[in-house]
Amino acid sequence: MPQTYFIQLILKDTVRDVTGERVKHSATRYLNLDTGRVKSSRLFTVQLDISPEEIRLFAESVLRDPVMQDVYIGTFYPAEKFTRKLLIAKRPGVTDDEGISAQKALGDTLNREFSTHVQQIYTADLFYFEKPVAQKDLITLGEELLGNPLINYFEAGSVDDPITYVPDVRMGSRAEIRTIPVDRKDDELLRLSSEMLLSLNLDEMKAIRDYFMREDVRTARKKAGLDENPTDCELEILGQTWSEHCKHKEFNALIHFRDEETGQDETIDSLFKTYIRKSTDIIRKRFDKAGNPWLLKVFTDNAGVVRINEDSCFIWKVETHNSPSALDPYGGALTGIVGVNRDPLGTGIGGARLLFNTDVLCFGNPDHPGKLLPGQLHPRRIMSGVVKGIEDGGNKSGIPTINGSVIFDDRFSGKPLVFCGTAAVMPLKYGDRPTWIKSIDPGDRIIMAGGRVGKDGIHGATFSSLEIDEHSPRSAVQIGSPITQKNMSDFMVDAARQGLIKCSTDNGAGGLSSSIGELAQISGGAEVFLDKVPLKYPGLQPWEIFVSESQERMTLVLEPDQLEKVFDLARLYDVEVTDIGRFTGSGHLKLFYENRTVALLDLDFLHNGVPRKHLEAVWKKPEVREPELKEEPDIKETLLALLGSLNICSRESIIRRYDHEVKGRTVVKPLMGEEGHAPQDAGVMRLSFDSWEGIAVSNGIMPKFGDIDAYEASAGAFDEAVRQIISVGGHLPDPEDINSPFWSVNDNFCVPDSVYDPETNPDGKYKLAQLVRMNQALFDMATTFNIPMTSGKDSMKNDFRKGQVKISVPPTVLYSMAAKIDDIRTVTTSDFKRPGDAIYLVGKTRDELGGSEFYRLLGYLGANVPKVHKANALNLYRLMGIAHREGFLASSHDLSDGGLAVALAECVIGGPFGAAVDVGYGDLSLIPELFSESHSRFVVSVPAKNQTTFENLMGSDARFLGAVSEEPVLKISFKGEKILDVSKEEMLEKWRGGLVF
Structure with missing residues (x-):
């Protein structure tokens, strides 16, 4: 029978408590609370069938630092000099990576096997306060500055109050498959979309209604034992697959564009096809014609793939994690960085070796003095959480963060922009198979590898397609486990090189729904048995299992005769793998739960049935003028003020938190020079220790120019990214040179709601015109410099709304560039x-x-x-x-x-x-x-x-x-x-x- 033990680690009184000092300072600075002295401690709650002697051995020999810490087992620090305490723990079901690591360490210490796939050790922070601060003020301190009510449990009181909280998951609900009528009037369809958080408009809901009324669909459903109306699971799958986040509906819309400045009037058949894909197609043809076909795969997988040399290829992807970071900055950013790690890892066959991370962050003023709207987090809290999340996600994964940028603008105070990028290197072939090509045949098995499924991350994809307000769903937040993912990454690298994996993809937005739904297009169908999917805790509904975005999961495609070898290898790496179904050629995505059909969706309708948007864009040049300076400012004072300003000053306090040295191949670091203060233009990393070849990586982002001209803001950002690489020693690609180095670019567009509505978004036509002009600049710059887009992402609803108040980000595009450096010994700082x-x-x-x-x-x-x-x-x-x-x-x-x-x-x-x-x-x-x-x-x-x-x-x-x-x-x-x-x-x-x- 499991026992419950509490272990408290606390700094010796002779050791300076920097964490406590920071809490005291923050309470005074931001909440005007006089806490007096603050002492911090770490609490471990253990629920395992082990003896008191074993728990003491674990606490004293594994958890405690004997030089720095005292340990209390079954009792707590005698806090005679303190009057109040505050417990900050994780809510039930929230991933606790430190607890899982402690669980593994306990098993190693006792030479016993404790499953790390089920949480049994939990961690929490316990703070003691000298002054008798009111309970409500301590809870405010916890919620506003030290944690987040979305993921944390807070308990405040007297130092003498007992602590009994354990984050057990108790869910009494039984699995239920609901049938939902869709033969409804238009207003009722829209209400259904809103109530289910489907984020679908009326045309899309009507398309779903018409599909389920089709005679062939009804016949097929009757044969499968399904009602003619959709199940909750089917509607959730359609909401996920048709979300703006996954389908990029505005980038693929038919746009009527009118330029009132030039008189230009045209219809744009997809921004993506007209500007992004077309520019890359033009550049690809130029290099193919010259006999230098280094563009291997663009836009059709998790990340772009380009050839490095005759042996290897480079994989590069940059994503946004804006909405989750607005709700829970730490968890949103952590899952952003570990999530984008999985994109290169799951490109092509899979198993690429991750090379480096980059991050570009856009925040509001961290000293924001104004009043916050309900549900809006303070910009400093967002900044602190995001930076910490990226630190934990990258450092614990053993991947260097070699490049990035931080931008400040008050308009990012409603919704920050959090761009996370990862690059990887993969052999050109595994055996005789090109590594970047996905291949699936009917009969191949569907394997889920990595973490388990919980309620965290449900509606992540549909939620990302909405603006933020105080009612945004808590279930959309995920907490990543970088150590779990590191094990999975190592396992996949080994399995791929042994030829055991046929192909793979990550479980990102939409979870299994997205990964299996997309892979099923290759074979022509799939059957999934949801009751076989391993869960963090019982009680999830079938639709929740399929669309949850719980982290650290990959979908692997295996031939049946490789199952045993893969499962044996996975045990070696402590990675959980589960056979949950098979691919078919039926033309349908079919789901089962306990021998009952849960969903039957035609793949063509699922992926191609979403109605196309028709949008209006009108460009009118903003009325701005050049100011007349009354007097010439003092040059010295001006320069010093600029050097100390938010958008120019040193980012050392952030940079030093990130490990840019791990792997030992970073050549040009974020800060260099004899004293380590010189800011650099681009990061440079050596590809391997076997050659002098390297990669330069840069970023260009200039939202500040968008208020004057969105075209020039986009063109300037592109030029900034190019010149950073040129500055360190890069060479532009040349179609006339057969040995021309590759360049690989991710474009990330983040804009406010750009769909016109006379009441809720009256300037939508202008905002969409800004986006059009940003894309026009992309095309012009890319084709001029012969630098192709290879992957990218768009985020279209970057607004925070409360009543009539809306905070919208400035139109922003980030160009993340990577280019081959033939010899890293020639780079310049x-x-x-x-x-x-x-x-x-x-x-x-x-x-x-x-x-x-x-x-x-x-x-x-x-x-x-x-x-x-x-x-x-x-x-x-x-x-x-x-x-x-x-x-x-x-x-x-x-x-x-x-x-x-x-x-x-x-x-x-x-x-x-x-x-x-x-x-x-x-x-x-x-x-x-x-x-x-x-x-x-x-x-x-x-x-x-x-x-x-x-x-x-x-x-x-x-x-x-x-x-x-x-x-x-x-x-x-x-x-x-x-x-x-x-x-x-x-x-x-x-x-x-x-x-x-």
Whole structure:
């Protein structure tokens, strides 16, 4: 009979309690609570049939750090100096990764087998407070700053109150298959969609009604023992498969677009086909014609696949996890990073070796002073939770985070944008089978591998297609287990290389419904036995089992004669695998539960039956104007203010939380230089220890320019991602060069609701026109630079609504780029290397202060948005490639936020040297010379021996500014007149102190 034991770990009184200090500080800063001293502790609840002696051995030899901690078993810390306590535990059914790890450690210690597939050890935080804080205030502290009521249980009271909470799952419901009539009036159909959280519009609900009224459908259902009306499971499957998240209905809509500025009037037959796929098709043909077909697979699998060399291929995917991160920042971000890990892992046959992670995060002001709407989390809480979630997801998986970005804008305070990316490497072949091709035949078995299914993640796909409000469903939140996934990843790599897996895919949005529903198209059908699916706890309904997005799960396709070998291998890796059905050629997706048919859906209707949207888009240029500065600001004060501003200051407090060294192959890290302060443009990672080949990865994101012109915001973001890779030593792809390196790009569009409604979304036509122009820029940039999209994602409902108040994100597109580096020994970093090196500005500066950080500092927007001059940029980047290849450059840094002044400052603060430059040139006045954010520009330093050859190569594209100095001071003159003299220490202090985490 299982016993219940409590084990408390608490820091010795002689050890500084940093966690307690942080809680005290946060309570005072954000809630004006005087808690007095706070002491933190960790609580383990064990429910196992073991003896008191065994539990003591476990607590003292496994859990406790004898140098730092005291341990209490069956009793608690004698808190005589404290008056109150707060328990923060996980709710029943929420994945507790630390508890599962402790469970495994207990089994290893006692040499006994405790299943890690069922939770029996739980963890919690227990805080003690010196001052007698009111119970309701402690609960508020827990809910607002330390946890989340979606996933946490909170209990506050006197230090003498007993603790008895154990997160047992108790569900008394019996399995029930409901039949739901759909022969209803239009308003009743819409009500049904809303009540079931299907997120389907009237046309879609009518299509479902018409399908179930078809005579052939009724006949087939009668033969299968089903009612003519759909089951709850069938409606849930249709809601998931037809969700915006899965079907990208707005990107595939028929759009009538009118440009009132130019008079252009046209019908766009799918944004995706017209701009994204078409641009890649054009580029593919150029390289195929040249005999360099490195594009292997795009848009048709979990991730894009490109050829690295004759032995291996590169797999690359970037996803968003915005809605879950708005509800539970920690869980949403953690599942975002481990979820995107599964995309490359489940591409083609599967079993790719995961290479690196990236993350790009968009938050509201962390010091947001305003009142929050009901259900809206404070931006600092969102930021802290997201950063911690990515830290735990990436670090515990053993995957380096080598690149990223953080953007701040008040419009991200309703719904943050959380972009997570993962790259992997896979052999070109397993045996004689191309690894990127999925193959399934009738009779192949359906295997679920990894975690178990629970209520967490139900309606994740449909929920992601809605705007957020205070009623958003708790069941949509998932908590990932990176350690469980690490075991599964290692297992899949081994199984794939042994030729045991026929193909695979991840259980992402929609869970089994999505993975099996999509794979079934390859064979022509599938049969699934839901009662065989392993559950976290009993009591789930059949439809919940099929659509739950519980994490760490993959669907594997096996030939029947490989089952025994795969199951044996899975036991070796402690991975649970279950045979839950088979693929067929019936043309249907058929589900059973305890010998009863639960669902019978025609695959063609399931995947192709969703009615197409018809949308209206009208572009009218915003009425913005360039401000007139009353007086020229103090240059030193302005530069220091910019260096400390949220969108420019150091991200070190975030970067240092992520492991970018694991695997030992990261060449260019986020921060470098002699003192580790120099921000870098792109991350670079060595592919293997057997060659010098590497990968450069960058990101381009510029939502701030969208308020002026969405086309230029998209074009600028694309250019930013390209020039970051060029800056570290990348070379543009060249269709005329058979040895041209590959580039692989993920486009991620995140926009507010863009469907016009006269009452709820009166500016929907303009918002959709912004999206159209963003896609037009994508096409123009991609085809100019011959850089193809290989995968991507869109997120279309990034709004937070409460009553008549709506917080909408600015139209945002992220371009995540990866490019092959032939020899990582040739890459260049941003910091100045030696005194005497000549400093040049490469590229042309224009009077383009619109949307700049300089204007933001003064409270302006401006009208002169930076524009990408594509032909000039193409030529410039090719010349920069030659300069890198010939070894002309000692350093290189791209210009973006803050313009030339900030770029020079960043080159100085990263090393021990300074710079003396004169920026006066041509007709531009001082302010645009220093702070314009014109695209396609770099600050480079060149050794004296290379100056002549560099100038001959670059011609008028490079302007001499000055030289690197021995003294660590930045001195700037304008046409001979000194305007700035600031020490490295002053700049570094401002830059490092801008973001207090």
